[in-house]
Amino acid sequence: xxxxxxxxxxxxxxxxxxxxxxxxxxxxxxxxxxxxxxxxxxxxxxxxxxxxxxxxxxxxxxxxxxxxxxxxxxxxxxxxxxxxxxxxxxxxxxxxxxxxxxxxxxxxxxxxxxxxxxxxxxxxxxxxxxxxxxxxxxxxxxxxxxxxxxxxxxxxxxxxxxxxxxxxxxxxxxxxxxxxxxxxxxxxxxxxxxxxxxxxxxxxxxxxxxxxxxxxxxxxxxxxxxxxxxxxxxxxxxxxxxxxxxxxxxxxxxxxxxxxxxxxxxxxxxxxxxxx
Amino acid sequence: xxxxxxxxxxxxxxxxxxxxxxxxxxxxxxxxxxxxxxxxxxxxxxxxxxxxxxxxxxxxxxxxxxxxxxxxxxxxxxxxxxxxxxxxxxxxxxxxxxxxxxxxxxxxxxxxxxxxxxxxxxxxxxxxxxxxxxxxxxxxxxxxxxxxxxxxxxxxxxxxxxxxxxxxxxxxxxxxxxxxxxxxxxxxxxxxxxxxxxxxxxxxxxxxxxxxxxxxxxxxxxxxxxxxxxxxxxxxxxxxxxxxxxxxxxxxxxxxxxxxxxxxxxxxxxxxxxxxxxxxxxxxxxxxxxxxxxxxxxxxxxxxxxxxxxxxxxxxxxxxxxxxxxxxxxxxxxxxxxxxxxxxxxxxxxxxxxxxxxxxxxxxxxxxxxxxxxxxxxxxxxxxxxxxxxxx
Numbered sequence: 001x002x003x004x005x006x007x008x009x010x011x012x013x014x015x016x017x018x019x020x021x022x023x024x025x026x027x028x029x030x031x032x033x034x035x036x037x038x039x040x041x042x043x044x045x046x047x048x049x050x051x052x053x054x055x056x057x058x059x060x061x062x063x064x065x066x067x068x069x070x071x072x073x074x075x076x077x078x079x080x081x082x083x084x085x086x087x088x089x090x091x092x093x094x095x096x097x098x099x100x101x102x103x104x105x106x107x108x109x110x111x112x113x114x115x116x117x118x119x120x121x122x123x124x125x126x127x128x129x130x131x132x133x134x135x136x137x138x139x140x141x142x143x144x145x146x147x148x149x150x151x152x153x154x155x156x157x158x159x160x161x162x163x164x165x166x167x168x169x170x171x172x173x174x175x176x177x178x179x180x181x182x183x184x185x186x187x188x189x190x191x192x193x194x195x196x197x198x199x200x201x202x203x204x205x206x207x208x209x210x211x212x213x214x215x216x217x218x219x220x221x222x223x224x225x226x227x228x229x230x231x232x233x234x235x236x237x238x239x240x241x242x243x244x245x246x247x248x249x250x251x252x253x254x255x256x257x258x259x260x261x262x263x264x265x266x267x268x269x270x271x272x273x274x275x276x
Numbered sequence: 277x278x279x280x281x282x283x284x285x286x287x288x289x290x291x292x293x294x295x296x297x298x299x300x301x302x303x304x305x306x307x308x309x310x311x312x313x314x315x316x317x318x319x320x321x322x323x324x325x326x327x328x329x330x331x332x333x334x335x336x337x338x339x340x341x342x343x344x345x346x347x348x349x350x351x352x353x354x355x356x357x358x359x360x361x362x363x364x365x366x367x368x369x370x371x372x373x374x375x376x377x378x379x380x381x382x383x384x385x386x387x388x389x390x391x392x393x394x395x396x397x398x399x400x401x402x403x404x405x406x407x408x409x410x411x412x413x414x415x416x417x418x419x420x421x422x423x424x425x426x427x428x429x430x431x432x433x434x435x436x437x438x439x440x441x442x443x444x445x446x447x448x449x450x451x452x453x454x455x456x457x458x459x460x461x462x463x464x465x466x467x468x469x470x471x472x473x474x475x476x477x478x479x480x481x482x483x484x485x486x487x488x489x490x491x492x493x494x495x496x497x498x499x500x501x502x503x504x505x506x507x508x509x510x511x512x513x514x515x516x517x518x519x520x521x522x523x524x525x526x527x528x529x530x531x532x533x534x535x536x537x538x539x540x541x542x543x544x545x546x547x548x549x550x551x552x553x554x555x556x557x558x559x560x561x562x563x564x565x566x567x568x569x570x571x572x573x574x575x576x577x578x579x580x581x582x583x584x585x586x587x588x589x590x591x592x593x594x595x596x597x598x599x600x601x602x603x604x605x606x607x608x609x610x611x612x613x614x615x616x617x618x619x620x621x622x623x624x625x626x627x628x629x630x631x632x633x634x635x636x637x638x639x640x641x642x643x644x645x646x647x648x649x650x651x652x653x654x655x656x657x658x659x660x661x662x663x664x665x666x667x668x
Contacts, residue, residue: 071569072442072555074449075293081436094567116291117554121568143291143554168295170456175298193295194454 014160015109015137019063019185022109023220023242026062031275033237034062036222037268038113038247040083041066041100042092044254049087051261052254053104059268061108065140065245068097068114075142077197079248083255094118098134105135111164111185113140119152128155138162138185146179153182164188169209173216180217186243187217190225191236197248199226207239214240230274237275246271278311278478280304282470285594287587290469292449292557299456304471306376311478316371323367327400328357330364330482334490339618340631346640349499350647351487351515354623360649361483361511362393366462368479370397373460380404380459384448386413386441386507387579387626388420389649390464395429397462405429408448412439413578416657438572441507441582445556465508466586469557473586480514487644488518499644501526503637505629506546506600507579509586511648520597529589530633532575533602543573543580546593546600555584561593576605576661577625577654607632609661612651624649625658 026034037056042049056064069084069092076084094114101110112131119127119141131139138161144152146165156163162185167176170193180187189210192203203209203226213221223236224245233244250264257263282288290300310316324330333352341348353361366383373381381403385391391407398405407424411433414421424431437443445463452461466476484502491499502519504512506529519525534542542548545561553562555570563571563583573583592598603611608625611632616622623631627648634643651658 071437072446074446074556075453077450085436088569115554117562117564117570118568120553120559121551121564121566142293143557145290145292145294145297147297148289148291166294168293170295170298172298179294190293190295193456195450 015132016160016162016184018109018137019111019162022063023186031062033241033275034222034243035060035268035272035275036063036065036243036245037061037250038065038067038245040080040087040251041068041097042087042090043069043083043251044086044260045090046092046096046100048260050100050103052264053100054107055261055265056268057104057107059265060272061268063109063111063243064104065113066097066101066104066110068094068112068118070115070118073115075195077195077248079252080196083251094122098130101134101136105137110136111138111140111162112136113142116141116144124151124155128159128161132159132161138164140164140166140188142166146175146182156184166190167213169193169203169205173212176212177216180213183217183219186220186222187213188245189213189221189223191223192226194225196225198228202226202232202235206236210240230270233271234274244275278308280308280471280474284588284591287552287558287560287590288470288473289559290557291554291559292469293453295453296456300469300471302376306372307471307475310372310375316375320368320371324364324482328363328367329355331486332356334487334494337619340615340635343618344635344643346642348634348643348645349491350645351483353483353511353646353648354621354627354650358389358393358396359652360389360393360624361480361514362390362464363396364482364514365464365476365479365510366390366393366397369460369462370394370401370403373403374401376460378458378460380455381462382406382408382448382451382459383462383464384408384441384444385464386444386581387577387624388413388417388424388653389579391429391431392420392423392427394462395424395427398429399427406432406451408432408434408444408451410434410439410441410444413441413444417578417653418656420653440578442570442573449556465510466513466588467508467556467558467584473558473588476510477513477517477588480510481517483511483514483646484516484518487515491644495642497642498522498525500641501528502644503528503530503630503634504646505530505580505626505648506585506589507543507582507626508584509589511646513586513588515646516592516598527592527598528633529598529600530629531600531602532577532580532629533604534574536604537602541574542602543575543582544602545583545585546589547602552590558587560587561585561590576608576657577629579624579626580629601633601637603629603632606665607636609658609665611635612658613662621647622651623647624651625654
């Protein structure tokens with residue numbers, strides 16, 4: 001374990017603290033890994049996406065990852081890309097997603113997932129103010145690698161928000177160490193070399209990627225991309241993940257079901273059982 | 277030693293998913309090594325000479341000069357093999373991919389010229405080639421789709437968004453994220469994350485190096501203005517670069533005003549101003565709404581139909597070293613027809629934007645225009661539009 005740099009203990013009630021507590025609570029509750037479902041804000045529409053977020057909470061989510069729809073989501077596969085496009089067509093704005101964060105974070109901690117440009121368009125400080133005000137605990141920016149992150153990290157840190165970095169199977173050791181040192185909240189480990197989306201199996205060598213990350217950071221290590229089924233979630237926990245992120249499978253259910261909230265609640269319940 | 281800029285002033289950077297960061301490092305190291313290696317340079321120069329047909333001519337366009345009221349010289353990139361400047365970059369990067377041990381090549385294309393150039397380089401060098409192209413562009417640039425097919429490339433249709441260049445780049449980046457271990461992405465313009473903007477510039481500056489020497493030899497002087505069209509900006513950065521240190525030479529980048537800047541239906545992020553932003557891995561001038569959603573560009577020319585711009589152009593604009601202007605679809609079409617009638621040269625619709633501005637844009641002692649490509653690919657589209665505006 002490495003002591004976080006430039007950081008005392010997070011202030012009580014800060015987003016960073018809230019995330020740490022969510023991981024601890026999941027453990028205390030007998031879960032092998034925290035369950036962290038992803039949802040696209042404003043998909044299929046605003047009202048139903050709020051119902052989906054609350055259904056995730058009812059299903060036992062430990063932490064919810066809330067996506068901000070973006071016109072050009074480079075890290076996303078077809079399901080989440082299409083959901084983002086639909087949310088934008090339905091008129092979803094950043095402000096709306098922040099209001100979703102406010103409503104959902106009253107039940108479960110929320111981490112916002114947002115591409116870099118909507119953040120720069122608003123301005124880093126204004127964005128971070130709005131995020132903190134919404135009650136969200138942290139931020140994931142899939143196209144903001146370590147080198148470009150210092151200003152964002154500072155803006156988040158000043159408000160007690162966790163800027164969660166991503167690491168990939170391609171990330172070399174020395175780089176992983178640099179990223180792990182500045183990680184707040186958790187490290188988001190991308191399980192495979194590719195975009196988001198369901199896959200038939202888990203990537204080979206996942207346990208190695210996870211253990212490498214765990215050695216080089218003091219925060220929990222969560223795994224996402226390509227995890228869809230209860231079996232895959234269980235296998236990710238088995239491989240050492242402190243948290244399991246499931247996205248495209250749930251977004252697909254939201255797209256296909258006539259009753260999205262109840263469909264995703266059932267899926268989240270099944271995923272949760274698999275993590276016992 | 278070769279310098280790869282990550283930033284041009286505040287612009288540039290590497291805004292990509294973490295998965296790609298090690299590949300960008302690898303690419304930058306390989307590029308610096310190659311560009312400093314006489315063996316790589318002589319192989320590339322040999323191909324540019326014997327295969328592409330460089331140096332391309334510098335042509336004094338007398339009848340266009342008469343219309344403009346001052347001498348106009350055209351740098352004839354349209355006479356390159358495959359019909360545009362894109363081959364300069366595609367060959368350089370394909371040779372680099374081989375040095376890196378990557379035998380699978382992906383590319384995006386708008387007008388199809390970069391796709392054809394990449395497919396050509398891959399055929400020549402025995403590499404697998406996949407080209408991403410929006411379905412709207414496949415429709416309006418059909419001859420180039422057929423060419424890529426004939427050259428053995430696989431054209432992947434991209435049906436998202438406005439089905440043009442922006443979506444094709446996004447899809448190519450997603451492919452790269454997935455296949456990065458085996459694949460090199462030959463980006464077609466001076467856009468994208470570092471090292472691409474600097475690398476593509478270095479591979480395209482041959483245009484300006486040749487033109488500068490040719491003009492000095494022919495006229496004993498430098499041009500008053502260097503004029504080139506700007507989509508992502510690779511032919512313009514290529515022709516501008518050797519003139520940047522010549523303070524007396526004006527550098528003019530001509531963007532697509534589409535249906536008019538005020539209509540919002542254009543491809544002129546540098547001219548129209550607005551908030552800078554992140555698109556396709558770089559911070560630069562980008563067309564976007566107040567929420568930071570990227571807007572769809574519009575231009576009659578597929579190669580200029582792009583809401584972003586190379587970061588070095590944004591910096592040249594802010595520093596005042598280059599000036600960016602825009603020309604409408606209608607003006608470009610008129611220049612397209614005029615260049616054909618007066619010079620017997622059918623320019624690409626992209627290049628016609630640069631000609632249009634030179635013919636209307638004030639007084640000059642001598643203009644150098646980069647005629648970046650030829651217009652064969654545009655015939656059907658251009659003739660249909662010319663008929664509709666009664667110019668045919």
